[in-house]
Amino acid sequence: ARAGTRMDPAVWDRIKEHPCYSEQAHHHFARMHVAVAPGCNIQCNYCNRKHDCANESRPGVVSRRLTPAEAVDHVRAVAARVPQLSVVGIAGPGDALHNAPRTLRTLELVRAALPDLTLCLSTNGLALPDHVAALKALDVHHVTITINALDPAIGAEIYPWVFHDHRRWRGEEAARLLRDRQMEGLARAAEAGLLVKVNSVLIPGINDGHMAALNAAVRAQGAFLHNIMPLISDPAHGTRFGLEGRRGPTPADLHAVRAALGDDARLMRHCRQCRADAVGMLGEDTCQEAAPPADDGAR
Ligand code: SF4
Numbered sequence: 001a002r003a004g005t006r007m008d009p010a011v012w013d014r015i016k017e018h019p020c021y022s023e024q025a026h027h028h029f030a031r032m033h034v035a036v037a038p039g040c041n042i043q044c045n046y047c048n049r050k051h052d053c054a055n056e057s058r059p060g061v062v063s064r065r066l067t068p069a070e071a072v073d074h075v076r077a078v079a080a081r082v083p084q085l086s087v088v089g090i091a092g093p094g095d096a097l098h099n100a101p102r103t104l105r106t107l108e109l110v111r112a113a114l115p116d117l118t119l120c121l122s123t124n125g126l127a128l129p130d131h132v133a134a135l136k137a138l139d140v141h142h143v144t145i146t147i148n149a150l151d152p153a154i155g156a157e158i159y160p161w162v163f164h165d166h167r168r169w170r171g172e173e174a175a176r177l178l179r180d181r182q183m184e185g186l187a188r189a190a191e192a193g194l195l196v197k198v199n200s201v202l203i204p205g206i207n208d209g210h211m212a213a214l215n216a217a218v219r220a221q222g223a224f225l226h227n228i229m230p231l232i233s234d235p236a237h238g239t240r241f242g243l244e245g246r247r248g249p250t251p252a253d254l255h256a257v258r259a260a261l262g263d264d265a266r267l268m269r270h271c272r273q274c275r276a277d278a279v280g281m282l283g284e285d286t287c288q289e290a291a292p293p294a295d296d297g298a299r
């Protein structure tokens, strides 16, 4: 099922101008990510901290970290040049809600400077339950949560640790805590009227047999789209932890997992896994041209 099938028309009205959520809008509207979120509160085995967060972004290039004031200047400059700009998102390079004051300040400044833009945010979900009200107050319409496992035994293979409530959690305990916070954040955000998309990184041999259960669970909690995205393996750098050398799924693997979910799965099929500092129409990014100030080396 494509985005939009059997969708409430009022919901469709709100998403049709978001290039990521609507295939039609994909070709007519532009989005940009601002890289204001450097730190992360969990460790994913597939993450190499030299790169952007895999919540929403392709590994390969370190994003420059912007202050909230620099970010809003950058958005203003892009908006002046790219008339199709309709969406501004925060998607890393770490977790957007790990340093929530910085992210919320950025959203607030963008909201004030350019009130017509749609705001969105991506997170691993650990801190989401604490910030739903603030996101709602800033009129953030779209939130993406990356959820890779329901079963703590599978989660423990993906996440070596989670930092929450002033301490580091490990193993299945960490995976259970993360899952419970993700599901709580998803349910609360959906209840508050935010549109919540779930991303899942498909890791062959780890969570591929688990996608049907995950899909059913996130839909039951109110997710309106589920984006099953391939693990992007990075032979140049590898990952520092347990998933080293693991291959990403082939297109046939991805197709098989998606096909097994059937027509009600609300799958998203056109995500490009953009970088945390991507700018432009999907597929025609102009990050270089729109480059923000040079790296301050502060990551
Ligand atoms: Fe890396 Fe993102 Fe995972 Fe954090 S949530 S460890 S930044 S991939």
Ligand code: SF4
Residues within 6 Å of the ligand: 019, 020, 031, 056, 057, 270, 271, 272, 273, 274, 275, 282
């Ligand atoms: Fe859209 Fe996917 Fe790119 Fe995010 S990563 S801006 S959801 S296409």
